[in-house]
Amino acid sequence: MKKFRILLAFLLVVSFALEACNNSEKSTGSGDGKNNKESSKAAKLEIFSWWTGAGEEDGLLALLDLFSEEYPDIKVENAAVAGGAGTNAKAVLASRMQGNDPPSTFQVHGGEELNASWVAAGKMEPLNDLYESEGWNDKFPQDLIDMVSKDGKIYSVPVNIHRSNVLWYNKKIFEENGLQPPATFDEFFAVSEQLKDKGITPLALGDKEPWTATHIFENILLAKLGPDDYKKLWTGDISFKDDRVVKSAEIFAKMIGYINDDHSSRNWQDASQLVANGEAAMNIMGDWAKGYFVNDLKLKVNEDFGYVVTPETDGYFMVITDTFGLPKGVKNPDDVKKFLGVLGSVEGQDAFNPLKGSIPARIDAEVSKYDEYGKAAMDDFKASKLTPSLAHGSAAPEGFLTRVNQAVNIFVTQKDVDQFINALETAAQELK
Amino acid sequence: MEPAKTVHVNQQPIIQVKKRKKLTTDRWMSILFLIPSVILIAIFVYGFIGWTGYVSVSNWNTIVPDFSFAGMKNYLYLLNDFRFQADLRNTLAFTVLFIALVIILGMGLAILLDQKLVRGESIFRNIFFFPMALSFVVTGVVWQWILNPSTGINLFLKNFGIEPKWYTDTNILAGFEWGKIEFGLPVAIIAVVIAAVWQMTGFALAMYLAGLRGIPDDIREAARMDGCTEFQLYRKIIIPLLKPITVSVIIMMAHISLKIFDLIYAMTGPGANFVTDVPGVNMFETTFRGNYYANGAAIAIIMLLSVAIFIVPYLWSNRKGES
Numbered sequence: 001m002k003k004f005r006i007l008l009a010f011l012l013v014v015s016f017a018l019e020a021c022n023n024s025e026k027s028t029g030s031g032d033g034k035n036n037k038e039s040s041k042a043a044k045l046e047i048f049s050w051w052t053g054a055g056e057e058d059g060l061l062a063l064l065d066l067f068s069e070e071y072p073d074i075k076v077e078n079a080a081v082a083g084g085a086g087t088n089a090k091a092v093l094a095s096r097m098q099g100n101d102p103p104s105t106f107q108v109h110g111g112e113e114l115n116a117s118w119v120a121a122g123k124m125e126p127l128n129d130l131y132e133s134e135g136w137n138d139k140f141p142q143d144l145i146d147m148v149s150k151d152g153k154i155y156s157v158p159v160n161i162h163r164s165n166v167l168w169y170n171k172k173i174f175e176e177n178g179l180q181p182p183a184t185f186d187e188f189f190a191v192s193e194q195l196k197d198k199g200i201t202p203l204a205l206g207d208k209e210p211w212t213a214t215h216i217f218e219n220i221l222l223a224k225l226g227p228d229d230y231k232k233l234w235t236g237d238i239s240f241k242d243d244r245v246v247k248s249a250e251i252f253a254k255m256i257g258y259i260n261d262d263h264s265s266r267n268w269q270d271a272s273q274l275v276a277n278g279e280a281a282m283n284i285m286g287d288w289a290k291g292y293f294v295n296d297l298k299l300k301v302n303e304d305f306g307y308v309v310t311p312e313t314d315g316y317f318m319v320i321t322d323t324f325g326l327p328k329g330v331k332n333p334d335d336v337k338k339f340l341g342v343l344g345s346v347e348g349q350d351a352f353n354p355l356k357g358s359i360p361a362r363i364d365a366e367v368s369k370y371d372e373y374g375k376a377a378m379d380d381f382k383a384s385k386l387t388p389s390l391a392h393g394s395a396a397p398e399g400f401l402t403r404v405n406q407a408v409n410i411f412v413t414q415k416d417v418d419q420f421i422n423a424l425e426t427a428a429q430e431l432k
Numbered sequence: 433m434e435p436a437k438t439v440h441v442n443q444q445p446i447i448q449v450k451k452r453k454k455l456t457t458d459r460w461m462s463i464l465f466l467i468p469s470v471i472l473i474a475i476f477v478y479g480f481i482g483w484t485g486y487v488s489v490s491n492w493n494t495i496v497p498d499f500s501f502a503g504m505k506n507y508l509y510l511l512n513d514f515r516f517q518a519d520l521r522n523t524l525a526f527t528v529l530f531i532a533l534v535i536i537l538g539m540g541l542a543i544l545l546d547q548k549l550v551r552g553e554s555i556f557r558n559i560f561f562f563p564m565a566l567s568f569v570v571t572g573v574v575w576q577w578i579l580n581p582s583t584g585i586n587l588f589l590k591n592f593g594i595e596p597k598w599y600t601d602t603n604i605l606a607g608f609e610w611g612k613i614e615f616g617l618p619v620a621i622i623a624v625v626i627a628a629v630w631q632m633t634g635f636a637l638a639m640y641l642a643g644l645r646g647i648p649d650d651i652r653e654a655a656r657m658d659g660c661t662e663f664q665l666y667r668k669i670i671i672p673l674l675k676p677i678t679v680s681v682i683i684m685m686a687h688i689s690l691k692i693f694d695l696i697y698a699m700t701g702p703g704a705n706f707v708t709d710v711p712g713v714n715m716f717e718t719t720f721r722g723n724y725y726a727n728g729a730a731i732a733i734i735m736l737l738s739v740a741i742f743i744v745p746y747l748w749s750n751r752k753g754e755s
Contacts, residue, residue, distance in 0.1 A: 091720045094495065117495040117723070208701050262581045264600045264704035399494060402722030406515055406706075413602045413705035423514075 048103035050089035059356035102327035111394025126153035143386035156325035158361035164318035204280035206266030223312035291357035317384035403427035488729035538636025561634035572698030575627035599623040643677040
């Protein structure tokens with residue numbers, strides 16, 4: 001009797017387990033083929049991003065609201081993954097894409113972050129017809145469309161633009177010491193020398209995550225090579241042994257001589273804080289730092305802090321753009337295209353960007369909705385040559401970027417130019 | 433379950449028959465119940481170890497899977513990599529310092545508590561043991577603040593004219609060139625050791641306290657009768673008797689320190705010039721940020737082997753001890 005009962009319990013457990021397997025099979029099986037129609041009715045539009053921070057989440061919600069107004073029948077799900085400035089989300093995305101369970105659409109930096117990964121893996125649908133039907137081909141700058149295209153096929157829709165080559169400075173410090181914000185590297189070093197004599201840290205850096213240092217380096221590269229040759233670095237047409245790259249490394253090494261001692265214990269916000277508090281005079285950071293200065297630290301643009309482009313990059317615009325695409329194998333591609341349509345529209349971009357603190361990727365957006373910095377950046381965006389950011393994954397594949405970040409992390413301490421150039425050159429073998 | 437064993441000698445054969453019969457049912461049942469977990473462990477532990485090994489000799493170093501055979505390429509890359517060499521140095525320095533300090537402090541505190549000099553021993557035991565209950569992530573964040581060179585304990589230490597740079601220090605003590613790196617003791621790792629020791633000392637303390645309780649008082653009495661001083665008593669008798677505890681503590685701490693990830697990740701990250709990087713952090717970033725899956729798998733396999741060097745002899749000696 002006892003034996004029988006144990007056996008019964010065992011069978012029960014097994015049958016539950018089988019049932020569970022069966023269920024999951026059913027739900028994953030529904031995507032392919034037979035009951036496609038049925039499921040597309042119920043399928044939610046799942047918007048995958050890492051926008052969970054203060055301004056960016058508001059922007060995303062405003063965008064989703066706008067979409068729901070236009071298409072009340074389509075259910076939207078905000079599938080944002082918090083943390084790690086997107087690294088957590090990217091890890092989740094990778095496992096879902098590899099498991100053939102893509103979200104309806106997902107946030108990705110335009111450029112190689114998409115092209116060298118999911119496009120290369122054949123997991124993205126081209127969107128040329130959407131660009132045609134929406135008439136977007138002359139609404140986004142050609143440089144930007146090139147960035148989100150591979151072999152003539154466009155794979156994603158840019159929603160916003162951030163600028164990487166901005167130098168932020170503490171206005172009070174500069175005024176009290178009678179200094180002008182530097183436009184060239186010579187001026188930068190002259191200013192830094194004077195600040196150092198006064199006991200003020202000239203340049204704030206927080207490279208606990210090493211991309212912040214890579215961020216400085218990419219803007220030196222842009223200054224020294226110019227936009228066209230800068231882009232050629234990532235295709236292997238120009239070697240990292242080029243004299244101008246070596247010169248950039250030397251400037252980089254010299255700049256690092258002016259940073260705060262505790263840089264490796266800080267992140268970019270902590271470094272921006274040094275500038276805000278007047279402990280440091282300048283930092284080089286993307287224009288999301290403006291959001292941090294204004295919203296978190298309650299400072300005023302052009303009163304408490306000022307901004308100029310990084311030395312010798314006037315007329316260039318280092319672009320970081322968030323884009324959304326259409327993965328292969330989603331249940332409701334038409335709904336996704338409707339969403340991308342809203343995302344790429346003037347209304348969509350103007351709903352999202354003022355809250356996020358970025359500028360629209362379209363050149364015909366409503367200027368009056370943006371703040372002082374935003375207006376200036378929008379003008380520059382239209383007039384400048386656009387280049388993809390290395391530190392933020394647009395210029396080169398993630399793998400190469402990881403290697404560069406490692407080399408930069410070593411370089412910041414050792415300042416060994418030869419070793420640095422060799423490491424870059426070795427890493428660049430993978431680009432060809 | 434077992435029936436009371438009030439059996440006469442001449443009844444033994446019957447009992448043996450009964451026992452065997454019972455054993456078969458038990459066996460049959462136990463096998464039946466073991467099968468699911470054996471299958472699960474076979475797949476999800478050993479199967480995936482095998483899979484990781486397979487990936488580590490493949491060419492899968494982008495987001496697009498590529499399982500063509502790469503031989504030892506990924507391992508050779510690691511051995512020539514600045515970062516991985518730094519990892520090995522840091523892990524070695526961390527492991528040695530961490531285990532030594534945990535044993536010295538754990539044993540020392542246990543012996544002090546065992547003297548019963550103060551009342552409320554259980555309170556102290558709990559106080560020391562409590563950090564164990566925290567996650568390494570919490571410990572990491574707290575000590576990151578405490579040892580922050582510009583805002584932490586240095587604000588206090590400044591008064592005495594000392595300002596250590598803690599985990600931002602990039603100096604290597606007793607350093608010499610070795611491969612691509614400077615081998616030696618990275619100063620920054622000491623900050624991490626402090627945090628780890630703070631958390632794990634309580635564990636060693638509890639182990640040693642239990643061990644001390646297990647040493648009968650008559651041994652101490654006998655030693656004292658023979659004219660042993662208290663110091664000699666500990667040096668020659670008590671501490672040698674605690675050897676099994678020490679071995680267990682070393683094994684447990686070694687497998688924590690060789691695989692450490694969360695503490696470092698929360699507290700310092702890889703650090704400037706990779707002075708606080710460890711294989712676990714490197715593996716995570718290589719695999720899930722850089723998409724170098726094969727390289728990451730190779731790091732994982734090397735970590736597994738390094739822990740096995742400690743664990744396998746221990747399990748082996750335990751097995752011998754049992755049989």
